[in-house]
Amino acid sequence: MNEDLRSYIENRLKEAELYAKQGLVDEALEVYRDLRNLVSEEENGLKQEIQKRIFELEAFKGVVSEEETPQDSFEERLKKALILKEGAFYQQAIRLLEDLAQENPNPEVYRHLAECLAALGQHEKAANCLKQALRHFPLSPENRLEFVELQKKLAEELEKAYEFEQALLVYQKLKEELLGEEKVQAEEKIAFLQELVQGAAQLKFLFKEKILTPSIGKEALEIARETGSSVESVLIEKFGISKDLIGQALSRFYNCPFWEFKEDLLLGKPQCLEGVKESFLRQLLVAPLAKDDGRLALVMANPFDLGAIEQAKKILQVKEFEIMVAIREDILKLLDYYYGKLEYFEAPELEILPEEEPVEEEEELPEDQESVVVQFANYVLEEAYNRGASDIHIESLTGKRGAQIRFRIDGECIPFQTVPYHMKRPLISRYKIMAGLDIAEKRLPQDGKIKFRTRTGKVFEVRVATIPTIENNEDVVMRILGGVQARTLEEIGLRPEVLEQFRRILEMPYGLILVVGPTGSGKTTTLHAALHYINRPSKKIWTAEDPVEIVQEGLRQVQVHHKIGLTFARVLRAFLRADPDVIMIGETRDEETAHALIEASLTGHLVFSTLHTNSAPETVTRLLGMGIDPYNFADALLGILAQRLAKRLCPDCKEPFTPTEKEIEELIFEYGNHPLRPLTEEDIRQATLYRPVGCHRCNQTGYRGRVAIHELLTPNDELRELIVKAAPVHEIREAALRNGMFTLKQDGILKVLTGETDLKQVRAVCVR
Numbered sequence: 001m002n003e004d005l006r007s008y009i010e011n012r013l014k015e016a017e018l019y020a021k022q023g024l025v026d027e028a029l030e031v032y033r034d035l036r037n038l039v040s041e042e043e044n045g046l047k048q049e050i051q052k053r054i055f056e057l058e059a060f061k062g063v064v065s066e067e068e069t070p071q072d073s074f075e076e077r078l079k080k081a082l083i084l085k086e087g088a089f090y091q092q093a094i095r096l097l098e099d100l101a102q103e104n105p106n107p108e109v110y111r112h113l114a115e116c117l118a119a120l121g122q123h124e125k126a127a128n129c130l131k132q133a134l135r136h137f138p139l140s141p142e143n144r145l146e147f148v149e150l151q152k153k154l155a156e157e158l159e160k161a162y163e164f165e166q167a168l169l170v171y172q173k174l175k176e177e178l179l180g181e182e183k184v185q186a187e188e189k190i191a192f193l194q195e196l197v198q199g200a201a202q203l204k205f206l207f208k209e210k211i212l213t214p215s216i217g218k219e220a221l222e223i224a225r226e227t228g229s230s231v232e233s234v235l236i237e238k239f240g241i242s243k244d245l246i247g248q249a250l251s252r253f254y255n256c257p258f259w260e261f262k263e264d265l266l267l268g269k270p271q272c273l274e275g276v277k278e279s280f281l282r283q284l285l286v287a288p289l290a291k292d293d294g295r296l297a298l299v300m301a302n303p304f305d306l307g308a309i310e311q312a313k314k315i316l317q318v319k320e321f322e323i324m325v326a327i328r329e330d331i332l333k334l335l336d337y338y339y340g341k342l343e344y345f346e347a348p349e350l351e352i353l354p355e356e357e358p359v360e361e362e363e364e365l366p367e368d369q370e371s372v373v374v375q376f377a378n379y380v381l382e383e384a385y386n387r388g389a390s391d392i393h394i395e396s397l398t399g400k401r402g403a404q405i406r407f408r409i410d411g412e413c414i415p416f417q418t419v420p421y422h423m424k425r426p427l428i429s430r431y432k433i434m435a436g437l438d439i440a441e442k443r444l445p446q447d448g449k450i451k452f453r454t455r456t457g458k459v460f461e462v463r464v465a466t467i468p469t470i471e472n473n474e475d476v477v478m479r480i481l482g483g484v485q486a487r488t489l490e491e492i493g494l495r496p497e498v499l500e501q502f503r504r505i506l507e508m509p510y511g512l513i514l515v516v517g518p519t520g521s522g523k524t525t526t527l528h529a530a531l532h533y534i535n536r537p538s539k540k541i542w543t544a545e546d547p548v549e550i551v552q553e554g555l556r557q558v559q560v561h562h563k564i565g566l567t568f569a570r571v572l573r574a575f576l577r578a579d580p581d582v583i584m585i586g587e588t589r590d591e592e593t594a595h596a597l598i599e600a601s602l603t604g605h606l607v608f609s610t611l612h613t614n615s616a617p618e619t620v621t622r623l624l625g626m627g628i629d630p631y632n633f634a635d636a637l638l639g640i641l642a643q644r645l646a647k648r649l650c651p652d653c654k655e656p657f658t659p660t661e662k663e664i665e666e667l668i669f670e671y672g673n674h675p676l677r678p679l680t681e682e683d684i685r686q687a688t689l690y691r692p693v694g695c696h697r698c699n700q701t702g703y704r705g706r707v708a709i710h711e712l713l714t715p716n717d718e719l720r721e722l723i724v725k726a727a728p729v730h731e732i733r734e735a736a737l738r739n740g741m742f743t744l745k746q747d748g749i750l751k752v753l754t755g756e757t758d759l760k761q762v763r764a765v766c767v768r
């Protein structure tokens with residue numbers, strides 16, 4: 001068969017599967033029958049495969065068209081369920097099998113149920129079914145092997161469900177039953193799981209939430225052992241897992257609060273430290289901490305270490321205290337702080353990675369000042385990175401007033417530090433040298449790049465732009481690329497029901513998912529959180545971005561380059577030849593890209609992109625306006641998420657208030673109608689509304705950070721029909737509301753009711 005025909009057939013097969021998956025059995029059959037005629041007799045395997053699928057689908061059609069009758073015997077219904085399972089109609093098969101299992105706890109039924117659940121990625125449930133199967137298994141010498149097979153499956157499912165301790169127990173039991181190669185494999189598995197369970201038991205929660213994969217856990221343990229760091233700090237520094245998440249995991253595991261080293265929140269050295277030798281505490285990894293409420297806490301790396309608690313009690317001579325958990329490095333830092341060893345500007349290992357030839361330093365920097373300037377320049381970059389800033393602004397002030405440095409964090413500029421007059425020019429020159437710019441040129445704007453490595457080994461890029469300002473001054477603006485870490489889906493502020501719905505579409509094997517909104521509405525963050533959710537070693541994920549702002553381990557990220565013709569459309573074509581499972585295209589601007597995206601999602605890939613549209617329903621009309629095929633689009637689309645960022649009420653100073661009649665009316669009016677969940681006066685009276693006040697932490701504005709608001713449209717049959725008909729926006733919106741969508745404004749108002757923001761801010765970012 002020639003290449004073209006082969007790829008045509010492959011694509012059509014995928015198309016047929018897509019139909020079958022959506023329950024469009026007739027359409028699927030039609031494609032298969034076409035293909036059966038197209039494939040010649042010589043392609044024996046393929047022809048048989050197609051024939052088998054046609055049989056399955058025909059059988060399935062018989063099954064679904066028949067009324068479910070209670071008179072059907074157990075065997076008949078089991079047969080039906082197995083036909084459904086064979087045809088990969090797992091959901092329907094599960095429904096039937098669950099009923100059967102209730103009637104008769106037959107191990108066979110449980111085994112099939114487990115296989116269906118596993119096929120849908122529900123490993124925890126699958127493991128539970130296998131446990132049931134084993135419990136009801138009539139064990140005899142003849143069916144011993146079958147029993148062992150079930151145990152093997154159980155162990156595998158438990159491992160996939162991240163229940164390592166349980167999986168370990170099953171493997172240990174199983175080992176005795178196995179021989180030869182299989183026994184060796186089981187032993188290797190046991191060794192692997194033992195290491196994971198012992199070395200990172202405290203991180204169980206991260207495994208369970210799928211934030212940490214077993215292979216990363218293992219790698220982190222190895223690095224920790226080699227470098228002598230704690231596994232927690234390795235995960236934070238090397239694998240980009242947020243400290244908050246690690247803290248939550250530790251707190252849940254040890255059932256006590258998590259403490260993090262933040263110098264500005266410390267209340268000084270506790271009395272009980274008088275005369276205590278620091279080496280004892282370093283050895284025990286325990287440090288006392290004075291708390292706001294006047295009480296004392298012991299901060300420790302392992303709160304289960306009762307011996308250490310006893311010794312600390314003796315050495316410090318304390319009786320009453322609370323236990324808090326912290327990562328080892330933070331405890332050592334706290335001890336450094338108490339014993340005066342904490343130094344910020346000592347930074348001998350800081351380095352710049354040379355991109356081009358190193359530039360000779362110029363005479364403008366006085367000798368004695370030079371190292372201070374170098375260190376200060378590095379310190380600013382490192383601080384900005386650690387605080388999650390996206391940009392650094394160095395702004396020359398007029399006269400002899402030096403310069404001020406501001407960081408843009410969460411979209412807002414925040415003052416960081418001022419620079420004395422005598423350091424202003426050297427500092428700006430230093431950044432120009434780092435970026436390979438001409439330091440003598442001060443009257444024209446220049447731009448360049450710095451590649452920087454922090455003391456903890458993180459490498460990031462900084463785009464540098466200099467701009468001449470009045471009085472022969474210069475400003476420097478630096479954008480940190482790849483400095484922002486990917487957030488998890490839980491962290492981007494989706495309401496629980498939207499989160500669940502979004503997760504459901506992310507778990508689909510293929511289709512199109514769009515995130516839409518104006519520039520600066522947090523689309524990239526959301527896309528990366530979505531990719532983070534599905535990022536597994538078993539998946540190949542390609543992304544094309546401009547610029548690459550977030551770097552994620554496990555993704556293959558490509559920076560598009562319009563000047564040399566490396567456009568989104570071109571990168572996408574290259575991706576399709578590079579065996580992808582998931583593709584993310586940073587932005588869809590033209591028809592060519594839109595068309596290619598839909599093709600890609602119909603041929604078995606999960607495809608993500610963004611569009612500059614205002615709302616989810618509007619996106620449909622926009623894409624159809626670009627001339628894409630409405631049938632293909634309706635088939636491919638899994639969901640459209642529109643979003644905005646509104647200012648968040650400062651959690652430190654916001655003040656609850658009881659709304660007036662007029663304010664209640666206003667909220668209800670702005671919310672408008674919703675067919676499934678109208679907003680009532682009662683709803684508002686039961687909620688606690690807050691208003692902004694202003695404190696030092698929010699610069700007296702009353703707002704700090706931002707809250708995302710979302711509108712998620714997922715198509716049902718009605719919406720697919722409307723798409724095919726190219727229905728007007730308002731019809732699509734109404735159908736979407738009936739299908740459970742909330743408009744941006746409605747989502748925002750629901751977040752006003754939970755006290756995250758206020759109506760004024762919601763109104764400021766969305767019309768509807």
Ligand SMILES: [Zn+2]
Nearest residue numbers: 650653695698
């Ligand atoms: Zn405040």
